Amino acid sequence: ESKIEFVGWLNDDQNREWYAKSKIFVSIPKSDGTSVSVLEAMSAECVLVLSDLPVTHEWISVKTGVIEQPEINPLIKAIAFCDSTILSQNKEFVDSIASRENSIQKFLHLYKEISKP
Incomplete structure:
Protein backbone atom coordinates (compact mmCIF):
# COMPACT_ATOMS: atom_id res chain seq x y z
CA GLU A 1 0.00 0.00 0.00
CA SER A 2 2.82 2.46 0.75
CA LYS A 3 4.03 2.14 -2.85
CA ILE A 4 0.70 3.22 -4.37
CA GLU A 5 -0.19 6.88 -4.68
CA PHE A 6 -3.24 8.53 -6.20
CA VAL A 7 -1.96 11.92 -7.27
CA GLY A 8 -5.02 13.47 -8.89
CA TRP A 9 -4.92 15.94 -11.76
CA LEU A 10 -1.42 16.88 -12.98
CA ASN A 11 -0.02 19.39 -15.42
CA ASP A 12 2.00 18.09 -18.41
CA ASP A 13 5.40 18.33 -16.70
CA GLN A 14 4.18 16.65 -13.52
CA ASN A 15 2.48 13.97 -15.61
CA ARG A 16 5.73 13.14 -17.43
CA GLU A 17 7.61 13.03 -14.10
CA TRP A 18 5.14 10.51 -12.66
CA TYR A 19 5.27 8.32 -15.75
CA ALA A 20 9.08 8.36 -15.54
CA LYS A 21 8.92 7.22 -11.88
CA SER A 22 6.23 4.62 -12.47
CA LYS A 23 6.67 1.00 -13.43
CA ILE A 24 3.03 -0.06 -13.78
CA PHE A 25 0.07 1.78 -15.35
CA VAL A 26 -3.46 0.51 -14.64
CA SER A 27 -6.53 1.45 -16.68
CA ILE A 28 -9.52 -0.84 -16.22
CA PRO A 29 -12.68 0.86 -17.50
CA LYS A 30 -15.69 -1.20 -18.56
CA SER A 31 -15.84 0.57 -21.95
CA ASP A 32 -13.49 2.99 -23.64
CA GLY A 33 -11.61 4.03 -26.71
CA THR A 34 -7.85 4.36 -26.65
CA SER A 35 -7.04 6.95 -24.02
CA VAL A 36 -4.08 9.28 -24.41
CA SER A 37 -2.89 8.17 -20.98
CA VAL A 38 -2.44 4.58 -22.25
CA LEU A 39 -0.25 5.83 -25.11
CA GLU A 40 1.70 8.10 -22.75
CA ALA A 41 2.30 5.19 -20.39
CA MET A 42 3.52 2.99 -23.26
CA SER A 43 5.87 5.72 -24.40
CA ALA A 44 7.20 6.03 -20.83
CA GLU A 45 7.90 2.27 -20.82
CA CYS A 46 5.35 1.46 -18.12
CA VAL A 47 3.86 -2.01 -17.86
CA LEU A 48 0.24 -1.72 -18.96
CA VAL A 49 -2.58 -3.41 -17.06
CA LEU A 50 -5.69 -2.87 -19.17
CA SER A 51 -9.29 -4.04 -19.35
CA ASP A 52 -10.05 -6.79 -21.84
CA LEU A 53 -11.66 -4.47 -24.39
CA PRO A 54 -11.40 -4.66 -28.19
CA VAL A 55 -9.33 -1.45 -28.28
CA THR A 56 -6.81 -2.94 -25.82
CA HIS A 57 -5.85 -5.60 -28.35
CA GLU A 58 -4.90 -2.89 -30.86
CA TRP A 59 -2.04 -1.83 -28.57
CA ILE A 60 -0.95 -4.82 -26.50
CA SER A 61 -1.24 -8.59 -26.32
CA VAL A 62 -0.76 -10.95 -23.39
CA LYS A 63 2.93 -11.05 -24.41
CA THR A 64 3.41 -7.27 -24.30
CA GLY A 65 1.27 -6.21 -21.34
CA VAL A 66 -1.36 -7.46 -18.92
CA ILE A 67 -4.93 -7.83 -20.06
CA GLU A 68 -7.27 -8.13 -17.10
CA GLN A 69 -8.64 -11.63 -16.64
CA PRO A 70 -10.75 -12.87 -13.71
CA GLU A 71 -8.50 -15.81 -12.84
CA ILE A 72 -5.20 -13.90 -12.75
CA ASN A 73 -3.94 -11.24 -10.34
CA PRO A 74 -2.90 -8.59 -12.89
CA LEU A 75 -0.42 -6.84 -10.61
CA ILE A 76 1.60 -10.00 -9.98
CA LYS A 77 1.79 -10.57 -13.72
CA SER A 99 3.65 10.17 -31.50
CA ARG A 100 2.72 13.82 -31.78
CA GLU A 101 5.07 14.27 -34.75
CA ASN A 102 3.67 11.21 -36.51
CA SER A 103 0.11 12.43 -35.94
CA ILE A 104 0.98 15.88 -37.30
CA GLN A 105 2.49 14.35 -40.43
CA LYS A 106 -0.59 12.17 -40.98
CA PHE A 107 -2.85 15.19 -40.54
CA LEU A 108 -0.80 17.30 -42.97
CA HIS A 109 -0.81 14.52 -45.55
CA LEU A 110 -4.58 14.12 -45.23
CA TYR A 111 -5.10 17.88 -45.41
CA LYS A 112 -3.00 18.09 -48.59
CA GLU A 113 -4.94 15.20 -50.14
CA ILE A 114 -8.38 16.64 -49.47
CA SER A 115 -7.42 20.18 -50.47
CA LYS A 116 -6.26 19.16 -53.95
CA PRO A 117 -8.42 20.68 -56.71
Missing part, protein backbone atom coordinates in the same frame (compact mmCIF):
# COMPACT_ATOMS: atom_id res chain seq x y z
CA ALA A 78 2.70 -6.89 -14.31
CA ILE A 79 5.62 -7.10 -11.89
CA ALA A 80 7.08 -9.91 -14.01
CA PHE A 81 7.18 -7.52 -17.00
CA CYS A 82 8.94 -4.68 -15.14
CA ASP A 83 12.48 -5.42 -16.31
CA SER A 84 11.54 -6.75 -19.71
CA THR A 85 12.84 -5.54 -23.07
CA ILE A 86 9.21 -5.73 -24.19
CA LEU A 87 8.66 -2.35 -22.55
CA SER A 88 11.14 -0.61 -24.84
CA GLN A 89 9.58 -2.43 -27.79
CA ASN A 90 6.15 -1.15 -26.71
CA LYS A 91 7.62 2.37 -26.57
CA GLU A 92 9.04 2.06 -30.08
CA PHE A 93 5.72 0.71 -31.34
CA VAL A 94 3.57 3.48 -29.88
CA ASP A 95 6.08 6.19 -30.81
CA SER A 96 6.11 5.00 -34.43
CA ILE A 97 2.32 5.08 -34.68
CA ALA A 98 0.95 7.59 -32.20
Whole structure:
Protein backbone atom coordinates (compact mmCIF):
# COMPACT_ATOMS: atom_id res chain seq x y z
CA GLU A 1 0.00 0.00 0.00
CA SER A 2 2.82 2.46 0.75
CA LYS A 3 4.03 2.14 -2.85
CA ILE A 4 0.70 3.22 -4.37
CA GLU A 5 -0.19 6.88 -4.68
CA PHE A 6 -3.24 8.53 -6.20
CA VAL A 7 -1.96 11.92 -7.27
CA GLY A 8 -5.02 13.47 -8.89
CA TRP A 9 -4.92 15.94 -11.76
CA LEU A 10 -1.42 16.88 -12.98
CA ASN A 11 -0.02 19.39 -15.42
CA ASP A 12 2.00 18.09 -18.41
CA ASP A 13 5.40 18.33 -16.70
CA GLN A 14 4.18 16.65 -13.52
CA ASN A 15 2.48 13.97 -15.61
CA ARG A 16 5.73 13.14 -17.43
CA GLU A 17 7.61 13.03 -14.10
CA TRP A 18 5.14 10.51 -12.66
CA TYR A 19 5.27 8.32 -15.75
CA ALA A 20 9.08 8.36 -15.54
CA LYS A 21 8.92 7.22 -11.88
CA SER A 22 6.23 4.62 -12.47
CA LYS A 23 6.67 1.00 -13.43
CA ILE A 24 3.03 -0.06 -13.78
CA PHE A 25 0.07 1.78 -15.35
CA VAL A 26 -3.46 0.51 -14.64
CA SER A 27 -6.53 1.45 -16.68
CA ILE A 28 -9.52 -0.84 -16.22
CA PRO A 29 -12.68 0.86 -17.50
CA LYS A 30 -15.69 -1.20 -18.56
CA SER A 31 -15.84 0.57 -21.95
CA ASP A 32 -13.49 2.99 -23.64
CA GLY A 33 -11.61 4.03 -26.71
CA THR A 34 -7.85 4.36 -26.65
CA SER A 35 -7.04 6.95 -24.02
CA VAL A 36 -4.08 9.28 -24.41
CA SER A 37 -2.89 8.17 -20.98
CA VAL A 38 -2.44 4.58 -22.25
CA LEU A 39 -0.25 5.83 -25.11
CA GLU A 40 1.70 8.10 -22.75
CA ALA A 41 2.30 5.19 -20.39
CA MET A 42 3.52 2.99 -23.26
CA SER A 43 5.87 5.72 -24.40
CA ALA A 44 7.20 6.03 -20.83
CA GLU A 45 7.90 2.27 -20.82
CA CYS A 46 5.35 1.46 -18.12
CA VAL A 47 3.86 -2.01 -17.86
CA LEU A 48 0.24 -1.72 -18.96
CA VAL A 49 -2.58 -3.41 -17.06
CA LEU A 50 -5.69 -2.87 -19.17
CA SER A 51 -9.29 -4.04 -19.35
CA ASP A 52 -10.05 -6.79 -21.84
CA LEU A 53 -11.66 -4.47 -24.39
CA PRO A 54 -11.40 -4.66 -28.19
CA VAL A 55 -9.33 -1.45 -28.28
CA THR A 56 -6.81 -2.94 -25.82
CA HIS A 57 -5.85 -5.60 -28.35
CA GLU A 58 -4.90 -2.89 -30.86
CA TRP A 59 -2.04 -1.83 -28.57
CA ILE A 60 -0.95 -4.82 -26.50
CA SER A 61 -1.24 -8.59 -26.32
CA VAL A 62 -0.76 -10.95 -23.39
CA LYS A 63 2.93 -11.05 -24.41
CA THR A 64 3.41 -7.27 -24.30
CA GLY A 65 1.27 -6.21 -21.34
CA VAL A 66 -1.36 -7.46 -18.92
CA ILE A 67 -4.93 -7.83 -20.06
CA GLU A 68 -7.27 -8.13 -17.10
CA GLN A 69 -8.64 -11.63 -16.64
CA PRO A 70 -10.75 -12.87 -13.71
CA GLU A 71 -8.50 -15.81 -12.84
CA ILE A 72 -5.20 -13.90 -12.75
CA ASN A 73 -3.94 -11.24 -10.34
CA PRO A 74 -2.90 -8.59 -12.89
CA LEU A 75 -0.42 -6.84 -10.61
CA ILE A 76 1.60 -10.00 -9.98
CA LYS A 77 1.79 -10.57 -13.72
CA ALA A 78 2.70 -6.89 -14.31
CA ILE A 79 5.62 -7.10 -11.89
CA ALA A 80 7.08 -9.91 -14.01
CA PHE A 81 7.18 -7.52 -17.00
CA CYS A 82 8.94 -4.68 -15.14
CA ASP A 83 12.48 -5.42 -16.31
CA SER A 84 11.54 -6.75 -19.71
CA THR A 85 12.84 -5.54 -23.07
CA ILE A 86 9.21 -5.73 -24.19
CA LEU A 87 8.66 -2.35 -22.55
CA SER A 88 11.14 -0.61 -24.84
CA GLN A 89 9.58 -2.43 -27.79
CA ASN A 90 6.15 -1.15 -26.71
CA LYS A 91 7.62 2.37 -26.57
CA GLU A 92 9.04 2.06 -30.08
CA PHE A 93 5.72 0.71 -31.34
CA VAL A 94 3.57 3.48 -29.88
CA ASP A 95 6.08 6.19 -30.81
CA SER A 96 6.11 5.00 -34.43
CA ILE A 97 2.32 5.08 -34.68
CA ALA A 98 0.95 7.59 -32.20
CA SER A 99 3.65 10.17 -31.50
CA ARG A 100 2.72 13.82 -31.78
CA GLU A 101 5.07 14.27 -34.75
CA ASN A 102 3.67 11.21 -36.51
CA SER A 103 0.11 12.43 -35.94
CA ILE A 104 0.98 15.88 -37.30
CA GLN A 105 2.49 14.35 -40.43
CA LYS A 106 -0.59 12.17 -40.98
CA PHE A 107 -2.85 15.19 -40.54
CA LEU A 108 -0.80 17.30 -42.97
CA HIS A 109 -0.81 14.52 -45.55
CA LEU A 110 -4.58 14.12 -45.23
CA TYR A 111 -5.10 17.88 -45.41
CA LYS A 112 -3.00 18.09 -48.59
CA GLU A 113 -4.94 15.20 -50.14
CA ILE A 114 -8.38 16.64 -49.47
CA SER A 115 -7.42 20.18 -50.47
CA LYS A 116 -6.26 19.16 -53.95
CA PRO A 117 -8.42 20.68 -56.71
